Amino acid sequence: MAPFKNLVTAFLNISTTLPCSFSTPRTYLLATFFFLLFLSTSLTNYSSSFTASALASRFLFAAMYISPFSSIKSSNTCLVSDLHDNCTLSSVTAMERTRRNSRKEETDVISGLSSCDIFNGKWVPDDSDPIYQPGSCPFVDDAFNCFKNGRPDMGYLGYRWRPHGCRIPRFDGRKMLEMLRGKRLVFVGDSLNRNMWESLVCALRESLKNKSRIFEVSDRRELRTQGFYSFRFIDYNCSIDFVKSPFLVQEWKASDKTLSRKETLRLDMIQGTSTKYHEADIIIFNTGHWWTHQKTYRGKEYFQEGSHVYNRLQVTEAYTKALRTWAQWVDANIDSSRTRVFFRGYSASHFRKGQWNSGGHCESERQPMTNDTELAPYPWMMSILESVISEMKTPVFYLNITKMTDYRKDGHPSIYRQPEIRRTHGMIQDCSHWCLPGVPDFWNELLYATLLLSHHDLSINH
Numbered sequence: 354m355a356p357f358k359n360l361v362t363a364f365l366n367i368s369t370t371l372p373c374s375f376s377t378p379r380t381y382l383l384a385t386f387f388f389l390l391f392l393s394t395s396l397t398n399y400s401s402s403f404t405a406s407a408l409a410s411r412f413l414f415a416a417m418y419i420s421p422f423s424s425i426k427s428s429n430t431c432l433v434s435d436l437h438d439n440c441t442l443s444s445v446t447a448m449e450r451t452r453r454n455s456r457k458e459e460t461d462v463i464s465g466l467s468s469c470d471i472f473n474g475k476w477v478p479d480d481s482d483p484i485y486q487p488g489s490c491p492f493v494d495d496a497f498n499c500f501k502n503g504r505p506d507m508g509y510l511g512y513r514w515r516p517h518g519c520r521i522p523r524f525d526g527r528k529m530l531e532m533l534r535g536k537r538l539v540f541v542g543d544s545l546n547r548n549m550w551e552s553l554v555c556a557l558r559e560s561l562k563n564k565s566r567i568f569e570v571s572d573r574r575e576l577r578t579q580g581f582y583s584f585r586f587i588d589y590n591c592s593i594d595f596v597k598s599p600f601l602v603q604e605w606k607a608s609d610k611t612l613s614r615k616e617t618l619r620l621d622m623i624q625g626t627s628t629k630y631h632e633a634d635i636i637i638f639n640t641g642h643w644w645t646h647q648k649t650y651r652g653k654e655y656f657q658e659g660s661h662v663y664n665r666l667q668v669t670e671a672y673t674k675a676l677r678t679w680a681q682w683v684d685a686n687i688d689s690s691r692t693r694v695f696f697r698g699y700s701a702s703h704f705r706k707g708q709w710n711s712g713g714h715c716e717s718e719r720q721p722m723t724n725d726t727e728l729a730p731y732p733w734m735m736s737i738l739e740s741v742i743s744e745m746k747t748p749v750f751y752l753n754i755t756k757m758t759d760y761r762k763d764g765h766p767s768i769y770r771q772p773e774i775r776r777t778h779g780m781i782q783d784c785s786h787w788c789l790p791g792v793p794d795f796w797n798e799l800l801y802a803t804l805l806l807s808h809h810d811l812s813i814n815h
Contacts, residue, residue, distance in 0.1 A: 462520050466806045469519035471799055472753040476721045476760055479513040483790040484524050490555035490789070492584070496770050497548060499788035504769040508719055509788060514757055514795040522805060524798045526560025532804050533591040539630040542639035543599035545700045548786050549637070550595040552793040553800075554584050557593065561586070570594075580626055594633075598624045599643040602675045607662050617657040618649070620674040623682040631686050637752070637800075638679070639697040641734055642785060644672055672734060676741045689747050696742065697752040697796065699732045701759040702785040715784035716767035721760045728759045750803065754796050764792045 487500035487507065495502065514521070540550040558567050570583035570592065580597035603622040606614045630636055648655055649668060656666045658674070687694060704713030722728065735755055742749045762784075770783040787793050 462522050463802075463806055465519040466521065466802060469516055471516045471519070471521055471802060472757060474514055474516035474757065475723075476512040476757075477515045478511055480511065481513075483510050484526070484556045484794050485559040485790055487790060490551075490558060492554050492558070493551055493789045494547075495772055496783065497551065497766060497786060497789040498772075499766050499769045499791075502766070502769040502772045504766075504788065506719060509761075509763045509791060512721060512761075514798070521798060521802045524556055524794070524801050526557045528805070529801050530557055530560065530586060530589045530591065532808065533586075533593075533634075534589045535591060536634035537592050537594065538635040538637070539594045539596060539633040540637045540639075541596045541598050541626075541630055542601070542637075542697070543597075543642055544786060545642060546637065546639045546697065547595050547597070548700075548789070549697065549793045549796050550582075550593065552789055552791075553797045554593050555789065556794060556797060557586060561588075581629055594630070596626050596629050598626055599640065600624070600675060601638065601640045601679045605657060607657055607660075615654070617655055617662055618671070618675075619657050620671055621658045621678055623678060627682065627686070631692075633692060635693045635695070636687075637695040637697055640675070640679075641699040641732070642702070644668060644734060669733060669737065673737050673741070676738060680741050680745050683747050683749075684745055687747055694747055694749045695752055695800070696738065696749055698738070698755045699735050700785070700787075701729060701755060701761075703762040703765060704782075704784045713784060714767065714782050715762060715765050716782060718763040718765075718767075720763055722762060723760075728756065731755065752796065752799065752803075754799070757795070758792060761787075761792050764788055 487510070488498070493501075500507075538553075540546045554567075558564060561567065566587045568585045568587055570585050571579075571581055573582070576582040576595070576597065581594070583592055583594040585592045600618060601624060603619040603624045605617045605619045605622075607617045608614055643649060649671075652663070652666045652668050652671060654662055654664060656663045656671045656674075663671075683694060703715045703718065705715060706713060732755060735753070739751070742751060764787050766783040766786060766788055768777075768780055768782050769788075770786075774780075
């Protein structure tokens, strides 16, 4: 009974905060409510409070999302049903009918997403071309450029993500750019978010007829010195930026009893680079992999709050404190009527027989996993993240890519993380990041589907 009461409360609360009023009959509201109730039964792995809050957040997110993304205009094509516009059947040309059918097919695909968990699915063979060709994008870091670095097999490009029970629209760079016209999208986080950022920049670049119409606002040198990198798409007046912030909270130095300075992590302070993105239109956060590094995971004399440095603190407690600091900053500084907040989940690693610095490897992997029993347990970090998000007043859309990445043991750079070096079995391998083109392209396809769904839902309600 508790989940039902929480859901009722959540539904009533968000109905008073939506940016547009419902003009539909009461039966539509009832249908919407029972649809949400139906969805709640599928979230049995979470607490009742998280279920209601998560559903409320997602419903509010969808209802509020479109107003800043009104660049895509619906067609004025005259339809047979438009009698009030004095339309006649003869005014619809064969080309317009073709476009209408194409739009209807797209509408059907988009509508199907509203009742589908797009993060629960499987990788299926696909012989279509990648969004951009291997080696074609000059903005891919060498560390992710497996084609340039000599990886001989291209089999890892022969799959696409298919959710159970629905289809996702293929990425359309021009349509994505239209949704981003006049906007600023910022990725904030570690090098896995940089992986996703480079993927999106390359995918959008591929849609440009004139590839020179993308401007590098800052370069790799500024990324190294200031933790910031930006590209502007001139014809769309939009920018796609990356801000390096591996923990989201501030890396620091504290003095010990001998007055020597040592590195610490301020769990109570958001990283100073937050001034670079707090007014962006879309922010995609992540943090995860740096919390698994030895110094962080051990937690000895590293975590700090105020002037106090903990002698030892469990990494789970430190991560919770850091995320709550991030959440409080978002709630206090982000205007949710303007800025949309995403959090991308943990991306799986596939080191076998060791870690990156102890002989861990993945270079022999050539196919995705197909058996769910092989998947790793759900990361503890994501359970904490879900709990923190559920307590926030700011709507946060959770890009839960953990499971879809766990299948893809074949998609990492492994020994092809550097160009023109001698490959040996014992060399350090990269089984955390992803080859580009590759798996992160589908994270961006899900981001694209989410924005498209938000636009579609509110367009038909207005």
